[in-house]
Amino acid sequence: MSYQHIQVPAEGRKITANADHTLNVPTNPIIPYILGDGIGVDVTPVMLKVVDAAVEKAYGGERKIHWMEIYAGEKATKVYGPNVWMPDETLEVVKDYLVSIKGPLTTPVGGGIRSLNVTLRQHLDLYVCLRPVRYFKGVPSPLREPEKTDMVVFRENSEDIYAGIEWQAGSPEVGKVIDFLTKEMGVKKLRFPETSALGIKPVSREGTERLVRQAIQYAIDHDKPSVTLVHKGNIMKFTEGAFRDWGYALAAREFGAELIDDGPWMRLKNPKTGRQILIKDAITDAFFLQVLMRPAEYSVIATLNLNGDYISDAVAAQVGGIGIAPGANMSDSVAMFEATHGTAPKYAGKDYVNPGSIILSAEMMLRHMGWIEAADLIIDAMQKSVSSKRVTYDFARLLEGATQVSCSGFGDVMIENM
Numbered sequence: 001m002s003y004q005h006i007q008v009p010a011e012g013r014k015i016t017a018n019a020d021h022t023l024n025v026p027t028n029p030i031i032p033y034i035l036g037d038g039i040g041v042d043v044t045p046v047m048l049k050v051v052d053a054a055v056e057k058a059y060g061g062e063r064k065i066h067w068m069e070i071y072a073g074e075k076a077t078k079v080y081g082p083n084v085w086m087p088d089e090t091l092e093v094v095k096d097y098l099v100s101i102k103g104p105l106t107t108p109v110g111g112g113i114r115s116l117n118v119t120l121r122q123h124l125d126l127y128v129c130l131r132p133v134r135y136f137k138g139v140p141s142p143l144r145e146p147e148k149t150d151m152v153v154f155r156e157n158s159e160d161i162y163a164g165i166e167w168q169a170g171s172p173e174v175g176k177v178i179d180f181l182t183k184e185m186g187v188k189k190l191r192f193p194e195t196s197a198l199g200i201k202p203v204s205r206e207g208t209e210r211l212v213r214q215a216i217q218y219a220i221d222h223d224k225p226s227v228t229l230v231h232k233g234n235i236m237k238f239t240e241g242a243f244r245d246w247g248y249a250l251a252a253r254e255f256g257a258e259l260i261d262d263g264p265w266m267r268l269k270n271p272k273t274g275r276q277i278l279i280k281d282a283i284t285d286a287f288f289l290q291v292l293m294r295p296a297e298y299s300v301i302a303t304l305n306l307n308g309d310y311i312s313d314a315v316a317a318q319v320g321g322i323g324i325a326p327g328a329n330m331s332d333s334v335a336m337f338e339a340t341h342g343t344a345p346k347y348a349g350k351d352y353v354n355p356g357s358i359i360l361s362a363e364m365m366l367r368h369m370g371w372i373e374a375a376d377l378i379i380d381a382m383q384k385s386v387s388s389k390r391v392t393y394d395f396a397r398l399l400e401g402a403t404q405v406s407c408s409g410f411g412d413v414m415i416e417n418m
């Protein structure tokens with residue numbers, strides 16, 4: 001297959017999938033990557049170097065990734081033309097090659113293009129945004145006992161805010177919707193109808209069930225003690241409240257969970273370990289308080305899109321910040337790993353920021369591919385590098401006795417520590 005601007009590496013083979021979605025990973029996989037805007041130019045090349053070093057160290061030349069650059073964001077406009085932010089062939093390749101990784105992409109606030117991150121997630125139906133939050137010993141944290149934060153956030157990634165159904169205040173479209181609401185639906189509570197913008201928040205049973213199913217399965221596979229459904233169902237009863245109810249119903253129907261006392265909390269026996277998994281729920285505002293005060297009580301979190309966006313940044317802060325928070329966007333067949341932070345434009349091109357987020361996202365990618373030895377080397381090198389206190393500015397400013405290194409310098413420290 002040839003593309004307009006994407007150069008397929010001369011060597012290397014595609015990762016393929018079986019009918020049950022398990023992967024066939026060759027020893028020389030081609031992995032597409034998006035450099036990213038802003039600090040993408042800093043962190044992504046460092047990630048490529050660190051991953052290559054880990055793979056070389058783990059497999060002594062018997063395995064090797066063949067990286068293939070694909071384009072999105074500002075770089076796409078340079079390669080394809082002024083208004084091409086997300087080329088069709090980028091979307092095709094991400095779907096076809098099954099496993100890929102990306103740097104951050106800029107989204108303007110208010111007007112301008114819609115989020116390219118959202119486009120990728122929506123177009124490929126990457127319905128799980130998976131964001132593990134773990135503590136590396138020695139990382140500066142605002143908490144006294146940061147090691148008690150050990151969570152995995154399953155953020156619904158296809159509906160709620162990502163459906164993007166909004167009408168601008170004052171537009172003819174919003175006028176029509178307001179007319180419909182007030183005249184046909186009997187809505188009387190629009191406080192300022194003349195100047196209101198409107199957004200619609202779709203939350204479906206199918207969308208909820210597929211997300212909660214993945215979260216419970218993860219808890220089973222990784223021997224986790226609980227799954228918490230986080231929602232604002234006391235106020236938004238038919239969307240957020242239904243998320244909770246559909247989640248509990250699925251736990252009972254598909255996993256055999258049983259009510260504890262009169263419910264709604266449930267428990268199920270992990271079929272793999274025999275241990276109990278608690279299925280519980282929390283209302284979002286109280287949840288934010290509790291993860292700070294009693295983080296040890298939370299493990300796997302399953303939540304709606306907007307809640308998950310806030311929660312993943314907030315819990316990342318508990319273990320040292322967004323500079324080392326990894327993530328993945330996944331469907332049943334396609335997985336795209338990515339830095340959780342944005343493009344941090346003030347630091348772009350300065351070789352300054354922490355490359356940890358995209359490196360740890362690559363670690364998740366290696367584990368997803370079954371390259372466990374290389375993934376373990378990255379975790380081990382991250383721990384040793386942080387312990388050596390040769391760290392980027394974000395940690396150095398909080399860590400007594402630290403030596404500040406650059407973005408690429410931290411990559412080199414990690415490679416030394418493998």
Ligand SMILES: NC(=O)C1=CN([C@@H]2O[C@H](COP(=O)(O)OP(=O)(O)OC[C@H]3O[C@@H](n4cnc5c(N)ncnc54)[C@H](OP(=O)(O)O)[C@@H]3O)[C@@H](O)[C@H]2O)C=CC1
Nearest residue numbers: 103104105106107108117323340341342343344353354394
């Ligand atoms: N998945 C994606 O591609 C995402 C894209 N975005 C987009 O990124 C743009 C900027 O968003 P913004 O809200 O400013 O968020 P950013 O994550 O880009 O930056 C916010 C702050 O986080 C800290 N930070 C971010 N990355 C790192 C890093 N690698 N190492 C250390 N510290 C880091 C910096 O803090 P300090 O100033 O304290 O040093 C930075 O100023 C927007 O266009 C937004 O839409 C946002 C989130 C995700």
Ligand SMILES: O=C(O)CCC(=O)C(=O)O
Nearest residue numbers: 106107115116117118309
């Ligand atoms: O698409 C964006 O610009 C923001 C995405 C975001 O905040 C996230 O992925 O957590």
Ligand SMILES: [Mg+2]
Nearest residue numbers: 309310313340
């Ligand atoms: Mg976010």
